[in-house]
Amino acid sequence: xxxxxxxxxxxxxxxxxxxxxxxxxxxxxxxxxxxxxxxxxxxxxxxxxxxxxxxxxxxxxxxxxxxxxxxxxxxxxxxxxxxxxxxxxxxxxxxxxxxx
Amino acid sequence: xxxxxxxxxxxxxxxxxxxxxxxxxxxxxxxxxxxxxxxxxxxxxxxxxxxxxxxxxxxxxxxxxxxxxxxxxxxxxxxxxxxxxxxxxxxxxxxxxxxx
DNA sequence: ATCGTATATCGTCGATATACGATGAAAGGT
DNA sequence: ACCTTTCATCGTATATCGACGATATACGAT
Numbered sequence: 001x002x003x004x005x006x007x008x009x010x011x012x013x014x015x016x017x018x019x020x021x022x023x024x025x026x027x028x029x030x031x032x033x034x035x036x037x038x039x040x041x042x043x044x045x046x047x048x049x050x051x052x053x054x055x056x057x058x059x060x061x062x063x064x065x066x067x068x069x070x071x072x073x074x075x076x077x078x079x080x081x082x083x084x085x086x087x088x089x090x091x092x093x094x095x096x097x098x099x100x
Numbered sequence: 101x102x103x104x105x106x107x108x109x110x111x112x113x114x115x116x117x118x119x120x121x122x123x124x125x126x127x128x129x130x131x132x133x134x135x136x137x138x139x140x141x142x143x144x145x146x147x148x149x150x151x152x153x154x155x156x157x158x159x160x161x162x163x164x165x166x167x168x169x170x171x172x173x174x175x176x177x178x179x180x181x182x183x184x185x186x187x188x189x190x191x192x193x194x195x196x197x198x199x200x
Numbered sequence: 201a202t203c204g205t206a207t208a209t210c211g212t213c214g215a216t217a218t219a220c221g222a223t224g225a226a227a228g229g230t
Numbered sequence: 231a232c233c234t235t236t237c238a239t240c241g242t243a244t245a246t247c248g249a250c251g252a253t254a255t256a257c258g259a260t
Contacts, residue, residue, distance in 0.1 A: 015116075044249080070206060080190070084184055087183065168228075169228065
């Protein structure tokens with residue numbers, strides 16, 4: 001059971017921006033970060049970072065929880081793993097409809 | 101030597117559209133297709149398909165050659181392989197700055 | 201109650217993306 | 231020479247993205 005093509009496109013689009021890639025790397029390194037910390041590691045306004053996080057959240061690439069007055073975003077490794085595998089299969093799938 | 105973050109974003113953006121994902125799958129299955137054939141497998145105008153192919157070409161995800169009056173686009177498996185690997189590393193890279 | 205901190209959302213605006221039809225170039229066939 | 235096929239590019243209309251500042255919300259501290 002793979003992702004449908006629309007869902008794949010949403011996830012890929014969520015990653016298709018340098019700022020969001022940086023955020024994802026940061027999350028991968030620290031597992032979870034609050035927004036203020038991510039604002040510190042990028043040179044973007046807080047509202048812009050929140051917007052990027054919303055994009056990642058909608059694509060299910062991160063988890064979200066609040067703790068006290070802070071919001072914590074955590075990387076969703078399962079989804080990354082699946083996306084990576086599907087990308088790998090995508091270009092290897094050279095034999096649909098033939099016998100090799 | 102990995103791709104820089106801008107290049108990663110360009111490649112991911114090139115894949116972040118259902119029509120281009122379908123085109124890529126078609127190319128993966130048949131290795132190479134001419135434009136007319138790809139127009140037949142999508143429900144888009146020929147000019148739109150050409151535009152999508154240009155996007156994939158700029159991201160180095162496909163090769164291009166002309167043969168007779170046709171243009172052939174071929175999947176670049178090397179680039180897909182690298183992108184897939186980097187995506188895989190991205191979310192696994194939990195240990196930058198520690199010893200594990 | 202008020203203040204300060206952390207975050208989300210809104211409104212705006214320029215830039216980019218996406219779709220189409222029209223047009224033109226290249227090459228093959230008659 | 232002329233027509234057809236195949237494709238790229240241009241022009242245009244519309245939608246979405248990406249950035250910011252301003253504002254709203256939530257909550258802990260004083």
